[in-house]
Amino acid sequence: MSLDTQIRASADAVPAPPRRKVSRRHRKDTIAALVFLSPQLVGLIVFMVGPLGFALYLAFSHWDGFGAATFAGLSNFTELFENPRIQRSAINTVWFTVLQVPGVMITAFLFALFMQKAGKMTNVYRLGFVAPVVTSSVAVATIWLYLFNPEISPINSALRSIGIPAPNWLQDPAFIIPSFAVVAIWQGLGYQLVMFMAGLQSIGASYLEAAELDGCSAWQKLWHVTVPLISPTILFLSITSIIGSFQVFDYIYVFMDSSAPDEARTIVYEIVQMAFREFNFGAASALAFLLFLVLLGVTGLQMAAQKRWVHYAE
Amino acid sequence: MSTLTRNIARSQEPRTRRRPVRPGKIILHLALATCAALMALPFLWMMFSSFKPLDEIFRQPPTFLPEAWTTGGYETAFAGADFVRGFWNSTYIAVTVTVVSLLTSTMAAYAFARIDFRGSKPLFMVFLATMMVPAQLTIIPLYIIMGWLGWIDTPLSLIMPASLFSAFGVFLMRQYIKGIPLELEEAAELDGASRFRVFTTMILPLLRTPLTALGIFTFLGQWNNFFGPLIFLNSDANFTLPLLVNQFKGQYGADWTSLMSATTLVAAPLLIIFAVAQRQIVDGIALSGSKS
Incomplete structure (x- = not known):
């Protein structure tokens, strides 16, 4: 310029x-x-x-990768809307997002608040939290395949020893999606923890001191000073983590291969199966487009709503 | 900067008065240490299980440390899949993509940040908009395009797209280049230095921190990538480590000792790097989000 x-x-x-x-x-x-x-x-x-x-x-085409593609009009889309398995997968995807996104954001925020007060030991504790972030999702899923196997799971063994009935994580339809969420929270926590800690660090101590002088309680300081000041971080993380959780795939594929039951399938899993198992490129692309539109819509809503709650420091 | 140092100075003031350790602090540290250990526990479980004989894995209640150590799992893992080859494939792809994409995205970022050309703004908006596109939407056409190019089942199918296109990289580096004061470059240009010289000798050296951050981010993403290799690679010889482990799981799924050995082999390199370079990696993660 x-x-x-x-x-x-x-x-x-x-x-x-x-x-x-x-x-x-x-x-x-x-x-x-x-x-x-x-x-x-x-x-x-x-x-x-x-x-x-x-x-x-x-x-908008019918094509299996060979020969010529034919114009399909909207039939790929109507096919998707009429398919009960896709509806189930969409519900599973939303259910996973509802469990995972708030789960990971709230825990990461709370741990970031506590870690702030941990002084020099922060670096040591952080090792445990961030290690899953740098690990491949395939290795993560393989480890949890072990931890979710009722015959050998140390988690189930621990639950039984304190008298809680242990679930059959990946076999019980009610527990499959929550199980995915547990793995995703474990792996995603460290990233958000780092982000929240960076956000908290940038808050000037003067704001909190002023609030303290005004006689604010710890809860009031948290709710009226800290949260508004890191609201840009909250917005950024909620946008990116919703986008990420709508695309969950790796865990399911490692847990279930290509034979996941209806209760475990998500939208991206359906896209991959339709495209690369059934070679129904048309319907798979249509579903991917719908996913894109939903992500655009959800992000657009968050951007529109930000004026009401996100506070940008000058 | 000055407020930051002032805050640091202020926060250090009370410490000189040497307050006694409060019980709240002890509880805080105990709780954090417990939670951090719980987070690390699955890794420890993986590692120790890889040294347990299979009958010990099925024992109830389970043992934490192996009672009878065995390396049989690792022997089966190395016999059952070529992990050395997989390690090489993963490293080759991740390093190539990291180096090339850092260069290409910083070059593009320089053009957007420093050169006034027609269409600069709309083109940059296009780059930004593509960040919203989910990978699943382009993977089907990419699969077909890779087929036309003859790149299916070659590392090129993974290297080329990631090396030549990174909207996030362009965006991040543009933010940093915009933050560099113009004066030096203007002086150099008046002295007749070409843009290429300005870029290589003045801009690049000043970007060491964000380049490291973006490099770490890119390398992690590529090394751990599962979706792309799963679609594009078919033959064992070309498999990356995540694909190899997934395949190994299909063949040795009931042999938990060997499966945990294979998983340890894949998880260990990055965990070791992370333990050594925690500061840089954590800073990299934080930095890559801070400008967004």
């Missing part, structure tokens, strides 16, 4: 050929920009915009 104004200023100072100088400079700039942008531009077109257009085309 300021470079541009400087050029314009110098062009004004020398009245002779100002236009040409600017335009030559501009052309040089455009070429330089193209050179710097070219690798990512190629990627944008070949691996993003192109595939997006292609996916839109597929959503």
